[in-house]
Amino acid sequence: MGYQIDQIIADYGPLISRIAATYEADPVEQKDLVQEVLLAVWQGLSVFKGEASLKTYVARIAHYRGVDHVRRHSNKPKSQPLDDSLVSGAKLEEIADKNLKLQKLLSEVRQLPLPLRQVATLALEGFEAREIADSLGLTPNNAAVRLNRAKATLKEVMSK
Amino acid sequence: MTQENQQNKPDLDWQEMSSLWQQDGFANDLNMDQLATSIKRKALQMKMMLALEWLISLVGVIVGLLVYLKYDSLFETAVGIVTIAASLFMGWFGYKNRRNTWQAKDETFSAMVDLSIKRAKAAISYAKMNLYTAPMAIIFVKLAYDHRSKDFDTMAPEKASNLQMLFGLAMVFIVAAVIWSIWYWVRNKRNLNYWLEIKGQLTEK
Structure with missing residues (x-):
């Protein structure tokens, strides 16, 4: 297939880590989840047909593994309060406004119901509506409806 | 402003959120080299576990065959066949079970x-x-x-x-x-x- 793990990590590591962050708040568990996703992506490349883009393929595996991760860790909290998810040891005042916004956005994305969260995450990653539908197995209409609802919810909570 | 104009208006809030999201804020801590090494190690471990399971299955099949061929009584023949069948089943189940973890289907x-x-x-x-x-x-x-x-x-x-x-x-x-x-x-x-x-x-x- 010609894909090297180092290349996949370089190209999709950040995307995977952001998706992982919407399923797991604990930074250590997040890293494990990222590893798990990368492992699944890498080993699944032998059956990757290339009908969709590699990015779409990676995203759908990341979401699936994320949901599976929640199943296996269902006794642990799915998300942490905003303050707990900030960089360890850093004082609130020292954190840049942008970083705060980002953490707030992540926190709000985590609180979306799963169908909206998946759509929102992919849209925030810059996926087009068709790619979102392909990735999640939705009809384009259904994807668009969910996307509108997710956007409206996020805009509302972020403007508060 | 008409409804059409409103629809054509660039989604600035969302674009801002999207660029904020893609800042790699959550990915900064990732050590790519360490990650690659760890993944390669895990993949190797999984393959070694499967090889070990197959080795045990193979030993089971050989033992079953020896028992089957060495003895003539009904009891030993049954033990031989059951051992062979159980060993083959174990090997197949190990492979089937791991394949799901190895290969995320497209x-x-x-x-x-x-x-x-x-x-x-x-x-x-x-x-x-x-x-x-x-x-x-x-x-x-x-x-x-x-x-x-x-x-x-x-x-x-x-x-x-x-x-x-x-x-x-x-x-x-x-x-x-x-x-x-x-x-x-x-x-x-x-x-x-x-x-x-x-x-x-x-x-x-």
Whole structure:
């Protein structure tokens, strides 16, 4: 297939880590989840047909593994309060406004119901509506409806 | 402003959120080299585990064949066949089980959820099959013990205790398999409920 793990990590590591962050708040568990996703992506490349883009393929595996991760860790909290998810040891005042916004956005994305969260995450990653539908197995209409609802919810909570 | 104009208006809030999101804020801590090494190590571990399982299966098949070919009695022939069948099953099950972890199929998220539901159902069926065959296995072991002990009790009393221990171990194994099956059943029932709930959420209007 010609894909090297180092290349996949370089190209999709950040995307995977952001998706992982919407399923797991604990930074250590997040890293494990990222590893798990990368492992699944890498080993699944032998059956990757290339009908969709590699990015779409990676995203759908990341979401699936994320949901599976929640199943296996269902006794642990799915998300942490905003303050707990900030960089360890850093004082609130020292954190840049942008970083705060980002953490707030992540926190709000985590609180979306799963169908909206998946759509929102992919849209925030810059996926087009068709790619979102392909990735999640939705009809384009259904994807668009969910996307509108997710956007409206996020805009509302972020403007508060 | 007309409705059409409003629709054509660039989604500035969303673009801002999207660029904020893609800042890699959550990915900054990732050590790519360490990650690559760790993944390669994990992949190797999985392959080694599978190789070990296959090796054990192969040894089981060889032992079963030796027993089958060496002895003529019905009992030893049955033991040989059961050993071969159990070893082959173990090898196949190990492969099938791991393949799911190795190869994430090129399917949509919904299809993956459906597959998980199927897997959980199959696992529950497997656990049920184990539980239902356990009484038969106990009866088989008991009959086999009674059959063999007749020869040993009078002709070779010292071997009788060995035989008793051997069949005792077989019983312990069956009981352990029953306990494992119950645990496996409960765990997969929970998994099934979880995936059904996810499926329900996804199909919600």
